[in-house]
Amino acid sequence: MSQRLDVRKTYKLYIGGKFPRSESGRSYVVTDAKGQFVANASRASRKDARDAVVAARAAFPAWSGATAYNRGQVLYRVAEVMEGRAEQFAGEVAAGEGLRLSQARSVVSAAIDRWVWYAGWTDKLSQVVGSTNPVAGPYFDFSIPEPTGIVAVLAPQDSSLLGLVSVLAPALAGGNVVVAVSSHLRPLPAITLAEAFATSDVPGGVVNLLTGGAAEIGPWLADHADVNAIDLTGTVGASEGDAAADVELARDLEVRAAGTLKRVRRPSHLAIQGGSPDWAAEPGLSRMTAFLETKTVWHPIGV
Amino acid sequence: MSKAPTAAVGFEYAPAPESRSIVDLRASYGLFINGEFVDGHGSSFKSISPATEEVLAEVAAADAADVDAAVRAARQAYNRTWSRLAPAERGKYLFRIARIVQERARELAVLESLDNGKPIRESRDVDVPLMAAHFFYYAGWADKLSYAGLGPDPKPLGVAAQIIPWNFPLLMLAWKIAPALAAGNTVVLKPAETTPLTALLFAEICQQADLPLGVVNIITGAGETGRALVEHPDVDKIAFTGSTEVGRQIARTAAGSRKKLTLELGGKAANIVFDDAPIDQAVEGIVNGIFFNQGHVCCAGSRLLVQESVAEELISSLQRRLKTLRVGDPLDKNTDVGAINSAEQLARIRELSDVGEEEGAVRWSPPCDLPDRGFWFPPTIFTDVSPAHRIAREEIFGPVLSVLTFRTPDEAVAKANNTPYGLSAGVWSDKGSRILAIASRLRAGVVWANTFNRFDPTSPFGGYKESGYGREGGRHGLAAYLAGNDGEA
Numbered sequence: 001m002s003q004r005l006d007v008r009k010t011y012k013l014y015i016g017g018k019f020p021r022s023e024s025g026r027s028y029v030v031t032d033a034k035g036q037f038v039a040n041a042s043r044a045s046r047k048d049a050r051d052a053v054v055a056a057r058a059a060f061p062a063w064s065g066a067t068a069y070n071r072g073q074v075l076y077r078v079a080e081v082m083e084g085r086a087e088q089f090a091g092e093v094a095a096g097e098g099l100r101l102s103q104a105r106s107v108v109s110a111a112i113d114r115w116v117w118y119a120g121w122t123d124k125l126s127q128v129v130g131s132t133n134p135v136a137g138p139y140f141d142f143s144i145p146e147p148t149g150i151v152a153v154l155a156p157q158d159s160s161l162l163g164l165v166s167v168l169a170p171a172l173a174g175g176n177v178v179v180a181v182s183s184h185l186r187p188l189p190a191i192t193l194a195e196a197f198a199t200s201d202v203p204g205g206v207v208n209l210l211t212g213g214a215a216e217i218g219p220w221l222a223d224h225a226d227v228n229a230i231d232l233t234g235t236v237g238a239s240e241g242d243a244a245a246d247v248e249l250a251r252d253l254e255v256r257a258a259g260t261l262k263r264v265r266r267p268s269h270l271a272i273q274g275g276s277p278d279w280a281a282e283p284g285l286s287r288m289t290a291f292l293e294t295k296t297v298w299h300p301i302g303v
Numbered sequence: 304m305s306k307a308p309t310a311a312v313g314f315e316y317a318p319a320p321e322s323r324s325i326v327d328l329r330a331s332y333g334l335f336i337n338g339e340f341v342d343g344h345g346s347s348f349k350s351i352s353p354a355t356e357e358v359l360a361e362v363a364a365a366d367a368a369d370v371d372a373a374v375r376a377a378r379q380a381y382n383r384t385w386s387r388l389a390p391a392e393r394g395k396y397l398f399r400i401a402r403i404v405q406e407r408a409r410e411l412a413v414l415e416s417l418d419n420g421k422p423i424r425e426s427r428d429v430d431v432p433l434m435a436a437h438f439f440y441y442a443g444w445a446d447k448l449s450y451a452g453l454g455p456d457p458k459p460l461g462v463a464a465q466i467i468p469w470n471f472p473l474l475m476l477a478w479k480i481a482p483a484l485a486a487g488n489t490v491v492l493k494p495a496e497t498t499p500l501t502a503l504l505f506a507e508i509c510q511q512a513d514l515p516l517g518v519v520n521i522i523t524g525a526g527e528t529g530r531a532l533v534e535h536p537d538v539d540k541i542a543f544t545g546s547t548e549v550g551r552q553i554a555r556t557a558a559g560s561r562k563k564l565t566l567e568l569g570g571k572a573a574n575i576v577f578d579d580a581p582i583d584q585a586v587e588g589i590v591n592g593i594f595f596n597q598g599h600v601c602c603a604g605s606r607l608l609v610q611e612s613v614a615e616e617l618i619s620s621l622q623r624r625l626k627t628l629r630v631g632d633p634l635d636k637n638t639d640v641g642a643i644n645s646a647e648q649l650a651r652i653r654e655l656s657d658v659g660e661e662e663g664a665v666r667w668s669p670p671c672d673l674p675d676r677g678f679w680f681p682p683t684i685f686t687d688v689s690p691a692h693r694i695a696r697e698e699i700f701g702p703v704l705s706v707l708t709f710r711t712p713d714e715a716v717a718k719a720n721n722t723p724y725g726l727s728a729g730v731w732s733d734k735g736s737r738i739l740a741i742a743s744r745l746r747a748g749v750v751w752a753n754t755f756n757r758f759d760p761t762s763p764f765g766g767y768k769e770s771g772y773g774r775e776g777g778r779h780g781l782a783a784y785l786a787g788n789d790g791e792a
Contacts, residue, residue: 252558254554263772295767298750
């Protein structure tokens, strides 16, 4: 009796809730940590990036206008759906990051728990970072956080799932929509995560995931006038071992972002110095507040 | 039915000038570095009164070496004194400064009006009291930073480079210096080249307060001085208020560095009047929104969006009100609208107003006698403005209002948000639920409902989109000057 042949997965992009191949028709070989062939991933182009921005913009009003309670439940649902696919994630993380399966399982658990952590933040952010302001006059004056808009995220190169979730979830929790470029060498968990999005309650277009090179796609996102913010975390390691080129990429993207005064989250100092951020640590607020605007409203008090 | 008065009733006002004698102007001013006034090595320049073109003083310009000396003084003060001082003592210096500002309020107000051209009524009742309030507010934060929501032990950044515009010289100075010092930073501040004098008077206040040497350094000069300051490698933080174009350049310069950046840039605020708004109150708000400080206000309500059904009534009320505005001597206590700050700004306002006419908008100004000398522009309203007109898109930064109309709330929101800016907006309506709904849909950092151009040290201020990033005022304003230890991964 012949052995059954695996049905392999075709890894595609995730744009507007759909899974298209790159419009460029390009793909690239993804290997495991030992260099063995694993899959061909789509290599996203600038046109894919623009399509993703269009999809994100279309999704922004409903997502940013959803109640915080609703957003929390939607993010929690991502954790639920991931839990059911935990073994698949663990296999991809183990292969891509060269971890033992047991280590990979704990990374996946941490990634799932991170969604739960951020899901719980959606309806608390406004109370923690907002304020009522005791102005010296007859006015009711309050400040509330609002999402910045479309956040372009260059996801971490090393931590392909936990790092990815750790940069996506905070932007989404605040009500932003995201166009993310996955880890270049380890893109598979990103696309499996996209499948979790597609089968959960995250509306199409709220998260868009591109696989390919941060150095190739990043400049188009940094220049794009309809992108409101950019997270440069994934510039570290983007040039595959050339740290000086990473630093120059981050600088170039920041210069481009200045053209439309995008909010920029620079790669962390730790990462620039060659260390790796501790993705397992409790995150804090800064990745949420980086992509929040503060709106202050004044209203007279009187009759 | 009696006929409504159509023109300003002919009250004659006798001149009521505030005395200049309270201000002790020196013939020339140096740079304030490390607690003393020193000569600058750039080519000095003259600061003039925009109302009379009279030269007020000769002011030193800082060249790159002077900038370096100022940054070094700030660094040394940071390392040796300011960062070692008990936070409560730091706060007490700021309280002391707030008190001296109050004590010398009239002097500050008169000099501000002289150098800037703004009416004494505003410098006396708005700029200077708010300046004192800002120092008083942030003084209290100095020993309470662990409660600011930035983690248990937030740290100052170090040396802050601060560049401020000419429209509110003292108030912008306070918005910059008070939170920076409260958070434990030291500063090098550059006032605008057309309005340097009150910042130099503030330097004397720092001396009177016995503020440790080098904690506040004031350097004067034009764009080159600012560039040298922004590019200085030993600066940890850049805070800039000014034009969006310069803001972009600064963001490019700071790219790839460790320098933290906050930018408060231009605006083209929509002031939206619904048909249920109290019209007389709205007219006052519109006037305050665009003619306050000659319209030299980044958050000015320069686009009036009025619901079609009340447009005619509102515009005629507005025109009637404009006929009562008194334009003239900034030091006169009855003056409503003062002088345009500079010849350059006047040229820009004239140019854009001419473009408004060429593009087909209808221009109207009340009859008003403008002084022969100085820089003046009458309060001006453009009607029949389309969203594509340059006067509806570009920041004029002068007493010029563009009036557009709308029919539905959706159209009002779409038109209001149809701008790369997002600093402020106004909403006028008697219906609270409508105000909150519209306010939540406006992409702007400050929304004034049934009021306009209100400011308070406790109230965060700053823009969305190309109006910049970061907030000034309130607890939020501290974040610009502190490194949180909260989630740096």
